[in-house]
Amino acid sequence: MARPTARKELIGQSSDPRVPVSMTVNGERVEREVSPRMLLSDFIRHELRLTGTHVGCEHGVCGCCTVIIDGKAGRSCLAFAVQADGADIRTIESVAAPDGSLHPVQQAFRECHGLQCGYCTPGFVMSIVDYLEDNPDPDLSEDAIREVLSGNLCRCTGYKNIVAAFRRSAELMRGSR
């Protein structure tokens, strides 16, 4: 195997500069020094070890990596960690109550069988949580719901049960207001 010559002391070191970042993630202040090109999705998964945020395409189409950044759902694979300096971020790990009871959106997905392999699920849940927080009385027509969901891809369910979960989420959230 070809190995680096005379640089053994550098093995395990990248030459990338390190930049301090700090942000609030799931209500906790975090501070790290990271490479300026580290993706926010990698920061969340590797630095913070919050592996519930998934990576499906790393080019902003599939929506698996969706988190809520300063109150707005966004793709964590399309941002660098340093761009989120000072931001308030919520990931799937923060959605259930501290006692472990499921958030209405999670409960609805479970009741409606809105997931199979579960890989896209955290992205869907974050998108819907964000949407319903901003739109507590959403248009529950089929077309409107499908339009809201169109930013996340799912390969297993065929979406019908995710549409049902959206409806049920809205119902449960209304009930808990």
Place this chain on the structure above:
Amino acid sequence: MSAAVETGWIGRSLERREDARLLTGRGEYLADVRVSDCLHVCFVRSSHAHARIKDIRLDAALEIPGVVGAITGAELSREIQGQKIPVLIPAFPAKYRQYWPLAVDEVYWHGEPLAAIVAKDKYVAEDAAAAVEIDYEPLPVVTDAEVALREDSPRVYDDWDSNEIFGTSYTGGFEADQIAKNDAEVEALFAQADVVLRQRFRTQRCGVCPIETRGALAIWSETDGLTVHLTTQRPHIERLALADLLELSTAEVRVVAPRDQGGGFGVKAPFYREHVVVCHLARKLGRPVRWIETREEHLMTVSQERDQIHDLEIAADREGRILALRNRGIGDVGDGRQGVYWGFVMPSLGSVMLPNAYGIRHADIKLRCAVTNKACMSPSRSFGALPTRFALERGLDMLARKLGLETAALKRRNLVTEFPFISVTGVHHDSGNYVKAWDKLVESVDLPGFRALQEEARASGRYIGIGFACGAEFSGIPSDVLVPLENQPGYGVVTMRIDPRGKIAIHEGDAPQGQSHETTMAQVAADAFGIHPDDVSVRHGDTGTTPLSSGTIGARGASYTVAAIAEAAAALKAKMARYMIHDHGLEGATADDFSFRGGAVIYEKDGNIRREFAALADRIVMGSINLPAGEDPGLEHTAYFEAPKPMICFTAQAAKVEVDIETGQFTILDYATCEDVGTVINPIVVEGQVQGGVVQGMSNAMFEEFLYDENGQQLTADFENYRLASAADVPNVTVGHSPTPCPDHPLGVRAVGEGRPGPVPGALANAICDALAPFGVESTTLPLKPEMILALIEAGRAGNGG
């Protein structure tokens, strides 16, 4: 014990066990496995579709801080075995070309890996991969299978006499004279037929790429050897192959399929070349090494199926009864070097499945598969059969139009009605009531009502149409089929263990990727023992703890694995009954005299004689004195299930669409199915499988297409250019049922995991052509893009005199 319920866990829409972790971000996927000191691999991939590698210079890559090492194909080929090993080769006569996981001397497709970089993280590894300098000498490229099969075509492999990797006849017999005799008989039927339909059908290259890409994490230990966590549907086969390729004892290889995998759909079933490189590097460096595939890599190298051409001919009488079929298929298998399937097994099975569901007695079906300078075809749900289903279902509609018959009636007339039925290609149709399911579907879509609406709509310039299709899909794959097909056993197997507290553990050697095994298999065991599903755990995918089986493929879960659970439960219940007979002195009693319900084992002839299930388990496992004569202690059983013949699951599907004749765009107004799935274990899970499978078929039919340019450059390696259906693109699917319990399965179950996408393109295209019948539109290619439909409308208008 949890709240015990009498019986009846089978048939309930139980909420899934898996969901609590998956919904809260605590899934356990491959990329979530964390080991310290782990290095990252990035593959250097060919930028040419066919070229000689003149030189690979690694110096610049190795200068990048953080790079640990790099390996090329030439070096690797001296250190491990080539990939042509018996465990990865099917039993067919075909051209199996030796290859190494990193290209040596020559590359054959755009994206073929030719070197690997190991670095401290993926950022550095990617930098280094980009810094590798390669000199190529471009060679002639062939990207069209039909061209590839011509005598004068450039050769993908210059030492082959042709690009044909595999070709065979599926009808008449195995000897040339038998085949010739059959062909002549079929020809005679064509000569006498009232009507003959001849048409070419083409399905584009596409597949069912899962949302989680592939990956591997290999850990080498001097004492234990190799432990590798892999995205795979068949961990036990991976283990055998890895041991052989790395020349390790199987005692030194443990493969772990992660508890959670983000979809597979067949894509994670082959043995992929990247896996062995990752394992070899871990061994060589003595450090954990990980590779997580990027989406670009994924779309350049895998999930590419369907790519077939079929010249189909149907001979029929005036009433639309099929007298004979003739089909000449061509499969474009890409480079044809991929463990287990070698690109051609999919189109081959597609030809076998072509006449399924219909009672066709005479056929002449042949297939030729060509290698081309494209990524190797890899499997996707509806394994090989979506293209042939499209051809047949579309062809029958064209036949109906020719005869002036209602297509639903013509298809019904040809369905298999007597069971068992062996198709002309040898597919055993075990049982079912296809006509009943068909009628239920046709009734559910109100065909006469729709025809009236269609007339009205046309009068006002709107074009709506209805299309039908069906499929008879394998419910598990018996050894009868799988041993000759893939050199692998078809049996279902589980090890079931009952502990002294009455808790049951099921160990399964398969590796599900979203099929809800933890829930449905617990339901089956709980139902058998009369305990709560929460008291049953299901563990799968770890070759260190599970019995060898061939993997989560071909709808094996609910068919074969569940059947093995039922058999293991029956064996352990019989043993528990024998202990009851012994302990309570019930001479003459048999296992049938005991019922397992409400968390107890009860002697039916005297209800006072009963033991708590857990107490009896404790007595047998822990109280190993005073045993019944000849009886072992302990409660553990490994059961193997094999159906005598293939089991089949029938689906009938109908689409209603509206086409805008000015743009060629169409809207799916309604999509309905009727399923003959036998006994349903968990209705919501079964419905989910159908919903998802149908939408995969829609996405394939409408959007997905891998495109290569004339130089073999792949143009569609991201989700912008390779487009999947989103929620906004597809309708709700209405799932109906017409169950016939399967007599060869202990619980009567038929499994739905495999075949649902197959009939969808035919149903959709039929609906579009029905809507556009006034223009004489007959679509014969996929995907169903608006520009293609518009061109057909315009051609029809021109043909009709404007």
